[in-house]
Amino acid sequence: EGVSAVILGRPNVGKSSLLNCLLREERAIVTAIPGTTRDTIEECLDIQGVPVRIIDTAGIRETVEAVEEMGIRRARQKLGEADLVLLVLDGAEGLQAEDRALFAVAADKKVVVVVNKIDRAPDLDIGLYGEVFPGLPVVGISATTGQGIHALEEALYEAA
Ligand code: GDP
Ligand code: MG
Numbered sequence: 001e002g003v004s005a006v007i008l009g010r011p012n013v014g015k016s017s018l019l020n021c022l023l024r025e026e027r028a029i030v031t032a033i034p035g036t037t038r039d040t041i042e043e044c045l046d047i048q049g050v051p052v053r054i055i056d057t058a059g060i061r062e063t064v065e066a067v068e069e070m071g072i073r074r075a076r077q078k079l080g081e082a083d084l085v086l087l088v089l090d091g092a093e094g095l096q097a098e099d100r101a102l103f104a105v106a107a108d109k110k111v112v113v114v115v116n117k118i119d120r121a122p123d124l125d126i127g128l129y130g131e132v133f134p135g136l137p138v139v140g141i142s143a144t145t146g147q148g149i150h151a152l153e154e155a156l157y158e159a160a
Helices: 015-024 065-081 097-105 127-132 149-159
Strands: 002-009 043-045 049-055 084-090 110-116 138-140
Touching: 002 015, 002 065, 015 043, 015 084, 015 110, 043 149, 049 097, 049 110, 084 097, 084 149, 097 127, 110 149, 138 149
Parallel strands: 002 049, 002 084, 084 110, 110 138
Antiparallel strands: 043 049
């Protein structure tokens, strides 16, 4: 029951770090190696009294490796079932073609745009993302320092 929210984004943007940050727990393995998350992880969050099932996914990308491909297939399935998508971007790297491709995959869902790693990009203008994704909530966060997490929870509450 409740709302289901899938965390979507390129490898290494900080999806698993975001899950851990929202859970206040080191639930998912975080490394600098792309492809670390190979399976989906589902946990329940309480956002101001609203139950939200949050799902960390293996990054959806082209791959030749069998186990990773199974993780990606599951991620696509979870995405299909989701009410809400947290599209995670790397604020330090800037927007890339793959980010837009993932957004296109999620376009029929409610999307919250999460600009992560703002600790590494202190001068970043989050408003620019509002122009790229008009009408969507955009929140700048750092999954490692916790900066912006309350604003994200607020955006999730409003979207859910
Ligand atoms: P995933 O592949 O999208 O799940 O990304 P991970 O959560 O595994 O993180 C990938 C790398 O980015 C790890 O080295 C993390 O420590 C780092 N990382 C994640 N979030 C942040 C952040 O907000 N700031 C910084 N500086 N590094 C981060
Ligand atoms: Mg991961």
